[in-house]
Structures are given as structure tokens and as C-alpha cells.
Amino acid sequence: MSTFRALLKTALRQQLQYRSAMLVGILTQLVFAFIYIMVYMAYYTYSPGAAQGMTLSQAVSYTWINQACLRMMSLSGLVEIQEMMRDGRIAFELARPADLHGMWLSRALAVRLAPFALHAPLTIAIGLLMPGEMRLSFALEVLPAGLLSLGMATLLSAAVTVLMTASCFWTIDSNGINRLLPMVAKVCSGNLLPLAFYPAGVRAVLRALPFAAIADAPMRILVGACTAREAAATLAMQGVWLAALLALGRVVTGCGVRRCMVQGG
Amino acid sequence: MESIKTYFLLALADLRSQMQHKASFVLGAVGNFCATIIDFLGIWTLFASFGALDGWTLAQIAVLYGVINLSFSIAEAVGRGFDLFAGMVKSGDFDRVLLRLRGTLFQVLSSRLELTRLGRFAQGAGVLILGIAAQPQGMSAGQLGLLLLCILGGVALFLGLLMMQAALCFWTVESLEAFNVLTYGGVTMAGYPLSVYRSWFRRFFLYVVPLGCLNYLPAAVLFGKDLPYPAFTAYLAPVAGGLFLLLGALVWQLGVRHYRSAGA
8 A cells, every 4th residue: 555655646746747748638638528529419419319328418428537537548558667678677676575466556556547636627627617518417326336437447447557567578569569459448448439329239249348347337327328227237347357357467467477587688 | 853852862761761670660550550540430430320410421521531631641751850850959969950051841851751651541541532432423533633632731731730849849849749639639620520510619720720621611612511601712722731831831930040959
């Protein structure tokens, strides 16, 4: 826990070093939110009722949350650790008096949470203050479930980050995984489009995958686009994936360390 | 003429160096293709469930999307030197550029030709060709010529944006990503008809950064949409791209005069 606190503090401080970059990041989120929201509004105006299971207001809210949480839900390995594996400094990381998997998980959580803590509040606030149809509105009656789901999504994203990092024990080069997985995730997670807009068959498959558990699941509950029963099922699905991916991360990291060769000299 | 010859000489040299790592280049281009075609898949999916957008068919949207993606991919490939310009200023390498006898714009432009952008180019071209082929009445040579003009105007506009972004380096090398809102955001925005946006948003992309002049206005006239402007504006609109490029060059010249070396 103290490891996590120290890492989170470092990550926050690192983010705060680049204040103008932070503002630009927020501006980018706002512009993309506006584009997608206006496009969805047009689609709904010309063929209302075409998308099953999601109203315009829910799609708008989904877009706001999606943009606000983009950095938290994005997938990428821990770049600094991946570099260490390449140049041999990984030896230092292995020598630290802490459990490696736990430490990387804390690091991944800190890296996901820090930008979220600094980016999301302003974007969410602007979304809540927008007039008329463009306003973000949460489904208050299931808000606790939504927040719980968001928390699990963050943990899941950190668990995948650890797996992506550990994969470099085998591949050494991090380019492949760091580029490929985010593309797959963009399509499958609800990041590109709310999964409600996909054809029913595709949607059913995607909703069962861990990508959806990271983005679509919490957003769908937060905007109220599912029944209480569906929300419970979604939470359970997230829990299963979380347990599975954490266990897998633990095993993979352990195996990786055993076959790890310190590069350089 | 001489400049064009020199440009190709330098570009070919740069290409040869990129081709030293062929696998890396191929993967880069394929990755670029996949990362950008995703956006059209998104549009397609939305059409599959909603049917139409503001009276536009999928084939018509494909033309909008293809034109803007082709423009941006060419500008990105050719203007990559401007994208990397912050490094040149930070390292002091720009001093050497100033010492040479060629113009600064020419030298920065010819410093890099990024061929991995072929990925975006290929998907833009594919979508555009499919879009044109799917037009029920077909398209005349004149209409195709107008689209070509739009693409050229778009290249000019995006190059102008890249020049302004690079010129900003003469004052600050921070937060240049702000321009991504206009480039990447602009490409996303222009993939849909401008008429779906609110009026303040529309005005910005018609009169400030005139992206709408380069695909929406001409396409709207081609496809017979109602416009508050006379039809001949469609043929004038691509000129806006050229004007924007001139503006970018002006900002650049202003910046060069402001340059103080950081290198040793």
C-alpha cells in the first residue's frame, strides 16, 4: 500500500510538470466529445429509435465519460520498464525489496489514475454544465454500481498493462504489443463507438471480452443503458475477468523473471 | 525547376535510408493502415444501424472521408519535417539550415519524406474509389477533376497547418500537440457533412480553418444538396487551401526572423 502511495504521488507530480500539455489534453477531449456528440445527434434526428438499447441522451453521456476517462482506459505497457528490459537496467528493478507483480500493478494503477485525476474532473464538469441535449447526465439510481464498475475497470486496465509489460520478457521489443493491442481495444471496448451501435451478434461477443469490461461496462451502467439485472451480470463478468487477469499476470511475471536475461554489459 | 530536382534528390536519399529497415517500414505502413481504417469501420457501423445521416448516403460520406484522408496523408508524409521541427530547434540544428543557400521552408520540407503514411493514403484511396464507384449516376470527368482539386487544396491546407505548428517552435517548443486538435480533429470532423454540426462549429471550419471548403462545399454541390451559397463557390472553395498555405508560409517567415539559437 505504501509502495502504491509513493508511486501514485510520483506519477501525479510527473503529470503536474507538464501543465500546458494537460490543458491541451483536456481541450482535445472536449473537441472530440463535441464532434461525436453532434454526429450522434444528427444520426438520432434522422432515424430515431434505430439503435436498440441506447437513447440519444445516454449516447451523449457515454461520449462525455469516454473522453474524460480516455487515458485511464487506454492500454499500453509500462514504457519505462519495457525500456529497462531492453537495456539491462531491469536488474535494478529485480533487486528492489518488493514483490515484482505487486509493484508493477501499483505502478500501472498510478500511471492510469494520475492523468484521470487531473483530466477527468474538468471534462466531466463541462459535460454536466452543457445546455440542452448535449448535457452529460448520470443514472443516479445505479450510481454506486457504476462507480464500483469504474473502479474494477481501472484495476482491469492496470492488470492488462502489467501483462503487456511482462510480455516483453519474451519479445524484448515492445513496439508490436504496444501498437497492436490499443487498436484492437479501440474497436472492441466501446471506445470507437458505444457497443450498443454494433449489430446484435457482434455486440454479444464483444460484451463478453475483457476489452468491454474496461470501457463499455462502466459507461453503460453509469449512463443507465442497462437494467439492474444486466448491471449485476456486468459486474460479475468484470469480477471474473479481473481475477483471471490478475492471476495470469502473476504467473506470467513469475515465469518471465525466471527466464529473464539481463541485457547489455 | 532546380528546386524540384533537388527535392527529389533529397527525398530519395531519405527514402533509401528508411528502406534500410524494410520490415520496420512495412509494419509501420500496415499499422498506419489499420489504425486509420478503423474510423471508416465506425462510420460504416453507424450507417448499418441508422441507415442515413442528414440525407447523405454511405457512398456520399465515403467521398467526403476519402478526400480528406488522402489530403491529410499526403500532407503528413511530405510535411513530416515540420512535425519533427521542434527537435531541430532544440538541438540547434536550425543554425545550419540558416547558413545554407536554399530557403528555410524548402530545407525543412525536404528534410523528411515519411512513407509509412502510405497506410492512411491507401485506405483513403480505397474508400474514395469505392465511394465513387457506388454513386448511382456515376461521376463525370469534370466532377472527378473537382475532387482532385479538393484533394490538392486539402494538402495545401494541412501543410499550412503543419507550417504554423512548426513556426510556433520559434516562440515555444511546448504544447505543440494543440495543433493535433486541428489536424486529427479536423480529419475526424470532415469525415461527416458539415451540416450536422452547430453553427459556431461550422463557421470555425469554414472561415477560420477552412476545412469545410475542401470537401463539404464541393461535395454538397456535386450531390445536389441544399446550400445557402451559389453553386460556383464549389469550384472556388479549394482555393481556400492555397490561401491557407500562403498564410502558413507568412507565419513561418515571421517566426524565422524571431529565431534565436539554442544550440552551442
